[in-house]
Amino acid sequence: MNRRHFASFLSFALASPLSFAASKKITPKANSALVVVDVQNCFVEGGTLPVQNGKDVVPVINRLATQFDNVVITQDWHTPAHISFASSHQGRKPFEAVQLSYGQQVLWPDHCIQGTPDADLVSSLHIPNAELIFGPRGGLPSLRACNCGG
């Protein structure tokens, strides 16, 4: 799958995960990888920065993952008082933007704070063949941006 096809595939999978789940039209090659990005409690219902119907994607991912030899999981992981949190900027509210040394930053509610249940992967995510988890990210709160949609 080239980059263009991957982008189309990803857009389709994200836009209509349940339709995608029914399609069964994917045939990964040995060098293909499924990258599962930030499927964490903070981004699903009940989390601190939820995506509506976020848990709907979990069974789709679980099924897709069985078809890939290579699966990588990422995990959003912030220090308390992270620079991308609105609570770190006096008088600012979540979803406002501020100008920081590296550019414009959308301010997020406090979310995915390292070591909290909010930052855990969704418990129904079942990918026993995952080879690598990127995260926890750690780092200094003043040096880490968050462009993660959260």
Ligand SMILES: [Zn+2]
């Ligand atoms: Zn984040």
